[in-house]
Amino acid sequence: MTDEQRAAVVADFRKEHDGREPAYIGATNNRFGLKKIGEAIDPWRTPYGWSISTGPSGLFVIDCDGAEAVEWFREFCEENDIDLSQCPQVKTQSGGWHIYFADDAASPTRTAAGLKRWKSDDGKRIAGIDLRAAGGQTVAPNTLLTDGREYAAIEGTADLATAYASKSIPLVPQVLREWVGANRSKATTDVDDIEIAKLRAEVDGAPIPSFDEIVTPIGDLDFEAALSENARLRAAWESDVDGDHSAARMALANHLAMAFPGELTAAQYAAFLSEFEGAGTFDPEKRKRPAEAQKGRYDTRDIAREFAKAQMNYYAQHAPSDGSAFTAIEGEDGADQSASPKKAGVKSLIEFCAEYTPVEFLLDGVIERAKLYTMTAPTGAGKTTMLASLALAVAAGRDDVFGRETPQGRVLYCSFENPDDFRVKLMAAAEAHRIELGAINANFNILDVLRDPKALCKNAERSGPYALAIIDTLQAAFQGDDSNSNDQVKKFAQGIHPITLLEGRPSVIMAAHPVKGADKDKLVPYGGGALLNYVDGNYTLWKPQSSNVATLHYQGKFRGSTFSPISLDISGFESSLLDAKGRRRWLPVARIMDNEAAASARAREERDALSVDARWLHAISRAPEATQDVLSQTMGVSRPAAQRRLSKLKEQGLLALMDGKRVLTDAGRQKLAEAETAAKRTFEAVPEEDDAHL
Template identity: 30%
Template sequence: MYRACGLQVIPCFAPSEVTKGGSWKRPKLSEWAEFQGDLVPDAVFARWYGAAGEHAARDNMGMLTGRASGNVFVIDLDDQKGPAADNWWRGVLAVENNGIEPETCRQQTGGGGRQLLFRARPDWQAPTNRTPVGVDIRGQGGFAVLPASLHESGRRYRWVPGCAPYEIEIALAPEWLLVAVDALVAQHGGDKGGGTRREQTVPSGGDYDAFGHQRDGREWKMTRLIYAAVIDWYRECPIRPGEAEERAKALEKYLIYESLVVSRLTDPRKTKAELLEEEGRGWTLFWQKWQALMRKWEGRVAERARKPKPPPFGFEPLPEESKLDIGQPLPLLLSAEQFVAGFSPPAYLVDGVLQCGYLYSLTARTGHGKTAVAMYVAQAIARGVPMHGNEVKEGTVLLLAGENPDDIRARFLVLADAYDFKAEDLKMRFVDGVIDIAAKMPEIRAEAAKIGDLVLVIVDTGAAYFPGDETNSNSQQGAYARLLRQLTFLPGKPAVLVNCHPVKNALRDNLLPMGGSAFLNEVDGNLTLWASAERQTTLHWQGKFRGPEFEPMTFELDIADSARVTDAAGRLMPSVVAKPVSELKLQMEEGKQESEENMLLRAVATNRNSSIANLAISCGFVGATGKPQKSKVFAICSRLVDEKLLERRGNKYRITPKGKREIGWKDDNE
């Protein structure tokens, strides 16, 4: 309701959330001055106060006065502290308005005072002013607690009956009232300019966009990251590093910072780095803060480094440390020595295939085995056994089961029986169903820190967790990929594997993730699966892959079951399990497959109007009972159509010129 009235509503501390004697009448956001210009976007407000918002209805709330709320200002009369405030207000009314109270929104505060809301004309800057006579003005840069917030007295703020925003309009302030406020400010001082205040409160985690990038409290995040990085660096080696090494380390940490935040400015012609720089929240400020702290290497840094190391992501610099003497930054252009000093050798999760801290998509059509192969990879890493002959780094695997959690449960139990391990003992964690990854990122990070050895995150599927409203939007898909990349910064620096559906009508040569091309641009590699034979699928890559080339890996999609997976009638429910295919077996299978394909091509070429059943009989594809194996013929024909060796006409198949050349027949048109 407040937002519908154009008021900038934001979370507020409760009296119980601050130490005794501290001020709780303040926003529950750091650097809240960043919200003083306009109403926050709908997506941000929904995360605060939506159905699954971070701040429940029982939480205190307040409003930012001034431009953010349509130039609304508040006259706060602390009548309970003495007669001075009431005398001033009654005197103004007696002289200017015949002693009549203006009709506008009014509230009774929990402490016994009263507040009146007015809307000023656009060209008048509402001041923020505290006075010794008990009259406070909340204008630009100001904040006021709103009903039904709880006061430290135990009472709640409430609207005067008939004077709530849903019952009466916020009155346009008459000229005499603006003159009276100006006179009050002239007598007692105040922030008449209104545009330079930057009040800070204790950070509460900040505000995030829809893809988890922090927008509020970025400078605090920057300072925390720098302090944690420098002090950890000292703990590794107390000898101060050289200039080139120092800058390379700072660049490495800045890229992490940049991936976690977003600019408030928007300009499609500029990069995020350029926009952050324009705001004064980019590389220049980062490097200045870094240098300022490095100058204290033998002093403050050494002192803090000798103290016990805090929990992951729990480091908080002291308040005075966020105001560093930043001095002059070094040049932006690096020497060759400085540039190459930042090289870090790759660390593999799966030797030669998956690197730690990398983001990968796994793209395949439905039925080509992406979930089965992803779960095979998961169990191999969780158990510390080779993955298709490649050594792995053992550790805990997190699987986000968003598309079909019940199917994942069944597959997991069948997988355990197939590979002879106990499901309950495997080093795996799961997210049951779809969550808002951006909103839950702090919880994910905290729980990952407790795990300690998280090495792989599997997202099943990318489409299930996509928070946008347009899957083909490059901007939304790019932002989503950057959100998923944040998972690679979890404790343990895990690799992230995202199961993706391909583009529409995808064939073997265009297995790219569905949606805007920006998603592919943001990942480190696009792994693919293509089932080219009965119950066999091949893992390789397409479109993009950072790292050395690896040989394709073929898996058999075996049908298996488990006594623990049955339907309501007690019948076994088979599931698909991926099993590696050896090179020898693969060669034998390829030879058999080629022979069967050529046999079927000749049968189609010879019998143009044959049915599926007749083609099966012609090729000798019959079962033990003598019935034609129509499903086998259909599967082979489908592959041959994909490879453009056959074409389908109604319920029949015809061989193409390419198919004729494949079996050595001369094209009729040649």
């Protein structure tokens, strides 16, 4: 990074963070190394979050992850008389330890992961010691993460910025340098699961090219030249593999990454494997086979993992950071700002508490102003129906719609998924709640043309101020190419978040679809997991398919005031809207229900559901060999409806398949018996007609 580039970075930082001075500057072209750092730091909620380019800065950082690693390294230093008293030291967000040395080697020491490893008793968590040096990055001290954890300088140890500026960081002891060299061969590469999933999707998403298509004279890769120039690649390609196909593939991946730096794709690597005698057998069904039968086979997950590891190895060894060493930045008065604790975000207790701002609610006790929320609900649960009523309540300032104080304010409703559906639901809700559209016209704006987050923010700023902004839905608004990518989904949410900072401090709610097959206990937004970590809360709306009673609550994450579940009646309303034949339309409208009414409605629906299940169980018990078509005709429903009902009965443990027949389980027979007994009691309670009246 040149002086001009560094100055531009500093200027941008000052502009975006109210004149604050950055303590450290770093950059890298290693996208793998920066991935976790970028996902962990929240640029909207923390005043800083810099990574340090350890290579250009001449730093040699020992990274101890886990209690075992910390204890082992302390003992190692004691046994070898290594004095750490002058070393800057940082306690990491996970309880680990960063120890900083200066590296004066003529040839910079390369970053290495997995110099030593420990597994926890359950075999899941791995602790260890890594080295961050040339080609690496480390998180700067005083960095705050989204969950409040911090990379904190250890009290009593040297300040990193001051020690760096004064060149007083101790040099790497020779004994430590030798230990790193001796253990480098044991080092492994950690690969992010999201990166693997992304690469695997690339391999699965298109046909793997043939070997001939990717090498010259047809393709872009001059493999023959690479073989002649690279003895290690040639040895890996021609090796006589004796059983260890995984190691052979990894060796080939590493040498291909070095032979074609930045050029090779995961699909091309797969094409090389198709011609590589040591690769083993490609088997897409590998993971479904017994462990013993998996030997000598590989699938797209193996391809993605090996390719990602090879790319990381290449960047760690041959592509050191292109960033500047972190530097102390001078303020306008010429004073060194890096050593000032106030500039590092440190505040006194009184200063910190004085910044308290009273909570302001959009919907009293439920929705806070200036917060970013998701609202997750399955299709058909009533997301748009409920949000239409909420938007009307805010625009009109109507407390009775949700039974809570609702101050009047302006609304921006972004209807990106289905504007036509939203239009009729909005008009029906206004009629049901007796809200005149003309009376709230100035308070209600609709955006039904898709905009990217930046353009959306500008629209909101120009047409505001607003008290509420609704995005319906998150999935429709998202313009990335991978909605499961933590990086892409989080960037989308970060792009939406500035709306909460606009004049009016609007609440922003993004309607979201849940993960596939979600039940009422798994209502989290479909997409990268970083989304849930980023937003202030995730509202949920759950309504059984055959029910009119929906429950508004929260799940997964919720910052702020908690509240009890809110019951809503989402049932049909005969609106004045007409269809093409002049008939009035029945449309769903969300209306508040008190607890007693909701409990009574649920009990009635449960009784009805039991009766329906009982009829199906009775029909199956009478004709266990009946096909799905016959059952659908018997019960008077469509074939898909019959399939759904049979699947539900099986999932509930009431029905099983045995020798090609559907049979009732013990639980199914018990439920049928209970239903028949209840029906008998009901019929017995009905008085018989007098014959004289027949």
